Amino acid sequence: MATGNSEVVNNAKALSIEVDKMSKLRVIHYINQFYAGIGGEEKADIKPEIREGFVGPGMALNTAFKDEAEIVATVICGDSYFNENIDEVKAEIIEMIKPYNADIFVAGPAFNAGRYGVACGAMCKEVQEVLDMPAVTAMYEENPGADMYKKFVYTVATGNSAATMRKAVPALSQLVLKLAKNEVIGTPEEDGYLARGIRKNIFEEKIGAERAVEMLVKKLKGEAFVTEYPMPAFDKVVPGKAIKDLSKARIALVTSGGVVPKGNPDRIASSSAQNYGRYDISTVHDLTSETYETAHGGYDPVYCNADSDRVLPVDILREKEKAGEIGELYKYFYTTTGNGTSVKNSLAFAREFTKELIADGVDAVILTST
Amino acid sequence: MVKGIEESGIPVVHICTVVPISLTVGANRIVPAIAIPHPLGDPNLSKAEEYKVRKRIVDKALHALTVEVTEQTVFEN
Incomplete structure (x- = not known):
């Protein structure tokens, strides 16, 4: 009888582990050759590969997900290879991740690494469009990848170097979970991502005229105020005149x-x-x-x-x-x-x-x- | 850097491998290069062949400087 009971207990345990596994959100992580520990620039031309489970910085992310999600596979690609073969690589990686039936795709953090940032942004956009799966990345606001893709992909703002990894992971993991669970995403300030240039209608308690006057009074007093409509930064430069001779x-x-x-x-x-x-x-x-x-x-x-x-x-x-x-x-x-x-x-x-x-x-x- | 120079009125042609980045940084005349570690060369070719490849890219760049542009333009050929 005692044996029987313990078996029942064991079965129940096994079942709960099984259920646990089933209920965890499945995450695919994208990183470059450097963070995968394969090598630096001399390995930046490696082709994409996929490995089971987490690799490199995925460990910290996976831990931050607690029991809610897990990294089921990690895609690794050399930064130069990605950027020099962008269209082919995107298609290749899509095929690699399809069989994993993941709930969400996360890339980076890329900090201020330009080619890595472009790869993260490009890959997230592709996953969203082709697989209809949410995707999120993280990088420094001056990374060229941020400018190119923040409109399309939630991009968590990070510091400019890997030294800020510890700060980046909590913000990134939280946004991953929110997106994967289809929860409402807050404003860029609330959820720590780069503004995508999207405006949402909200109800304010005070009418516009009142708010405008308050803002003006603050401005006249020399106090801090926050605009409700930041002007876009037009920073194109007029092309120089062509050389005649x-x-x-x-x-x-x-x-x-x-x-x-x-x-x-x-x-x-x-x-x-x-x-x-x-x-x-x-x-x-x-x-x-x-x-x-x-x-x-x-x-x-x-x-x-x-x-x-x-x-x-x-x-x-x-x-x-x-x-x-x-x-x-x-x-x-x-x-x-x-x-x-x-x-x-x-x-x-x-x-x-x-x-x-x-x-x-x-x-x-x-x-x-x- | 491209913008810091061109805002003075001096025309700049940007030779670079990752064209989307060049578009983002605001270059107006862009000539695609070969590869990130060797934009104007190819170590797989013989010296003479490599020189020709480099010359072709410089020719394109010089040509780009003689063309009036009103918006960001990539000189593919």
């Missing part, structure tokens, strides 16, 4: 690919650059592995270190100059590292050196990016 044009080279004289004399940081370099190339005809290299982190430096013309085409422009196709290659080139460098810094760098370009009569700029 290239054979008379002075052309400057600029790069965010971090090309520097060997040894990186100005110690430009490999990411989140605080400075830029200006280097005299008036007597340089070819960038070689003995003379130039890249200071850029975040992409495999092997190819640029072997031949920096692959990033900054000094050799070709010298030939064009000699052939009279362009007037002149400007005597300096300007360089910084583009990865993780804030928009504010890049803009400030450019504004500063552009004064020199104008003073020296530069007619046009070729800017290369990695």
Whole structure:
């Protein structure tokens, strides 16, 4: 009898575990090669793969889901591979995740890693559209992926580096659960995501005229107030006029690919650059592995270190100059590292050196990016 | 950086691999490149072939600078 009872208990336990499994929401997680522990830039060209369960940062997410959800599989793809083959990869990953019958797709957090952010946003949008499954990602607001996809995909705001992972995980996991359970999502402030530019009608206690007068009074008093209708930031720049005669044009080279004289004399940081370099190339005809290299982190430096013309085409422009196709290659080139460098810094760098370009009569700029 | 230069009136052509990012940062003349770690080269080719490929991209970029544009334009060919 005693045996029988314990069997019943065991069966009940097994059943409850079974039920538990059934009721947990099924999550698919997307991460890049770096967070999967496969490697850094030298592995950024790996093709997508899928693994059972959580990998890397998925562990913290999975823990944050408690008993409500679990990561059933993790998709891993190299950042360069994704961005260079975006359409094929999206389709391939969709096929990979279909069999898992998941409830929600989550990508990142990508922080300020540009290609990773683009991959996260693009993949979430694709999952929503093709599989009709909710998706959510997380990244820093200046990540280009945020600008491109926040309109389409809930994007939890994070800090600009992985050091903020611990802060990012609770906000991300909460939004994942809310979306998967089809709960009402609050405002961007309430739920910690980047505004999608969507306006919802709500009832206010006071009429518009009253609120407007209150706002005006606050403004006149110099007090803080919050606008109800922020103006969109139009930050397009008018295209410069075309060059009429290239054979008379002075052309400057600029790069965010971090090309520097060997040894990186100005110690430009490999990411989140605080400075830029200006280097005299008036007597340089070819960038070689003995003379130039890249200071850029975040992409495999092997190819640029072997031949920096692959990033900054000094050799070709010298030939064009000699052939009279362009007037002149400007005597300096300007360089910084583009990865993780804030928009504010890049803009400030450019504004500063552009004064020199104008003073020296530069007619046009070729800017290369990695 | 593109915007910081072009707001002065100097035309900029942006050679880059991930065109959507270039569109987001506001480049007006965009020429697609080969790959992220070697936008203007291809280590799989011979030196001579690689030089030709690079020249072709620079040619496109120079051409883009001679074309009047009123909005963001990707110069594919």
